[in-house]
Amino acid sequence: MKIAVIGTGYVGLVTGTCLAETGNTVICVDINEAKVLKMQQGIIPIYEPGLDVLFLRNIEQKRLTFTIDLAHAIKDAQIIFMALPTPPGGDGAADLSYILGAAKDISKLVTSYKVIVNKSTVPVGTADLVSAVFAENTDVEIDVVSNPEFLREGVAVDDFMKPDRVVIGTRSERAQKLMAELYGPYVRQGNPILFMDEKSSELTKYAANSFLATKITFMNEIANLCEKVGADVDAVRRGIGSDDRIGKRFLFPGIGYGGSCFPKDVQALAKSAEEHQYDFQILKAVMEINERQKTVLVDKVSTYYKDDLKGKHFALWGLAFKPETDDIREAPALYIIDALVSKGATVTVFDPEGMENVKNLIGDKVNYASNQYEALSGADALLIATEWSVFRNPDFELMETSLKHKVVFDGRNLYDLQKMIDLGYYYNSIGRKL
Ligand code: UGA
Numbered sequence: 001m002k003i004a005v006i007g008t009g010y011v012g013l014v015t016g017t018c019l020a021e022t023g024n025t026v027i028c029v030d031i032n033e034a035k036v037l038k039m040q041q042g043i044i045p046i047y048e049p050g051l052d053v054l055f056l057r058n059i060e061q062k063r064l065t066f067t068i069d070l071a072h073a074i075k076d077a078q079i080i081f082m083a084l085p086t087p088p089g090g091d092g093a094a095d096l097s098y099i100l101g102a103a104k105d106i107s108k109l110v111t112s113y114k115v116i117v118n119k120s121t122v123p124v125g126t127a128d129l130v131s132a133v134f135a136e137n138t139d140v141e142i143d144v145v146s147n148p149e150f151l152r153e154g155v156a157v158d159d160f161m162k163p164d165r166v167v168i169g170t171r172s173e174r175a176q177k178l179m180a181e182l183y184g185p186y187v188r189q190g191n192p193i194l195f196m197d198e199k200s201s202e203l204t205k206y207a208a209n210s211f212l213a214t215k216i217t218f219m220n221e222i223a224n225l226c227e228k229v230g231a232d233v234d235a236v237r238r239g240i241g242s243d244d245r246i247g248k249r250f251l252f253p254g255i256g257y258g259g260s261c262f263p264k265d266v267q268a269l270a271k272s273a274e275e276h277q278y279d280f281q282i283l284k285a286v287m288e289i290n291e292r293q294k295t296v297l298v299d300k301v302s303t304y305y306k307d308d309l310k311g312k313h314f315a316l317w318g319l320a321f322k323p324e325t326d327d328i329r330e331a332p333a334l335y336i337i338d339a340l341v342s343k344g345a346t347v348t349v350f351d352p353e354g355m356e357n358v359k360n361l362i363g364d365k366v367n368y369a370s371n372q373y374e375a376l377s378g379a380d381a382l383l384i385a386t387e388w389s390v391f392r393n394p395d396f397e398l399m400e401t402s403l404k405h406k407v408v409f410d411g412r413n414l415y416d417l418q419k420m421i422d423l424g425y426y427y428n429s430i431g432r433k434l
Contacts, residue, residue: 001024003026003182005027006073006080006081006084010260013044015119017055020058022186028064028065029073032068040066048153048154048156050157079115079117080117086098086121088264094264096123099122099130100129100130106134107136114140114143116143117144118145118148119148144170145168146168147167147169147179150205154322165193166192166194169200169201170197170201210283210286213266213286215251216251220254220289220290233413234431253413254411255297255336256291259330262330263330266286270284295335297332297430300428301314301409309345313345313346313404315379316350318333320354321386323387323389332385336411348368348374348375350370350374372391376399378404379403381407382407391414410428413429417432
């Protein structure tokens with residue numbers, strides 16, 4: 001099939017590349033000329049495991065091309081994906097100006113039937129707004145489809161190629177048929193394509209992310225309670241996760257959820273509920289608790305040093321909001337850095353992929369180490385903010401020679417408690433005994 005993808009951010013690039021991989025011809029459009037030039041030369045603008053191989057292969061096979069020319073991109077396309085940003089507006093509601101702007105531009109160019117797909121996370125009712133933009137500007141028949149994405153950064157290629165489910169929101173049979181044909185190769189193992197109306201599809205996306213954020217937040221609360229009552233959150237997690245109704249995944253407590261999706265989507269769903277005069281109390285609690293959870297690790301550090309961090313030096317392992325990504329948006333590590341520095345401490349950081357982005361954002365506010373052990377040199381303590389695999393089984397002897405004191409504050413519960421005691425560390429983690 002012939003596909004156009006508008007927007008080559010994270011979602012657009014993964015979508016375009018993975019759609020080309022099953023034999024479709026995909027043209028990706030972006031307004032950023034420099035970025036398009038680079039992609040035309042095979043330079044991939046994001047770090048996502050496995051994506052680079054597919055990206056290059058499909059460029060070489062000429063199934064994947066890039067342009068700044070919207071008219072050229074959509075001319076022969078049967079399906080046009082919109083994968084554009086929906087940042088929070090001033091009031092917390094999603095800002096739809098990119099989506100509606102693109103819809104307007106496309107509507108002035110179409111000359112034959114197209115399926116217009118909203119791939120971005122958009123509030124309930126957006127498909128209707130997009131349809132209205134087309135109705136204002138053209139008589140050409142189009143169908144607007146809501147097709148939310150459920151990709152996780154770090155495993156996005158797998159998530160796209162083998163999705164748990166594909167959600168398609170449209171009441172048009174013609175559009176349903178085309179979308180079923182497009183996604184057929186991705187659900188060969190029998191995972192469902194769920195057809196529903198546009199609004200239900202739009203809400204499904206927010207409900208999924210908000211539910212997961214709530215699940216994590218609940219576990220963060222249980223972890224905090226474990227510390228108070230002297231229980232071990234790892235044991236509780238296993239105890240409840242073995243119940244199929246609860247499930248093992250997304251029960252790991254930590255230092256608050258971050259990233260470009262959960263914080264934004266929980267906020268947008270709460271706002272959307274408010275606009276419909278519905279008081280969605282649980283979401284308000286989730287947001288509030290998550291803010292509080294971001295301070296947990298620094299609170300532990302402050303308590304340990306009796307509220308005096310002046311002149312203290314800390315090593316921080318992990319900057320990205322989660323492993324296998326260089327994404328630092330809403331990363332708990334940034335909060336930790338801010339808090340430590342504002343209390344008069346200095347920080348040396350290391351992250352396998354996130355260093356460049358942090359350098360661009362905060363410059364010399366911290367020192368940057370070239371590897372995880374160098375970061376420890378002369379540090380009073382180590383703080384861990386991201387559960388990268390390389391931090392899971394470090395050389396504890398080497399650590400000991402660099403750290404000034406054997407003190408670790410672990411926001412991701414990476415190490416066995418008994419092992420740390422045996423090694424003689426002061427080890428403070430989340431929801432576990434000291
Ligand atoms: C999330 C969803 O998982 C995807 O399904 C969705 O498509 C995506 O948002 C999106 O809307 O685009 P992502 O933000 O990439 O994906 O990352 P997650 O793996 O979901 O992690 C989100 C946050 O939750 C991270 O800060 C992570 O550290 C935290 N988390 C996750 C926990 O604290 N505990 C857990 O058990 C799991």
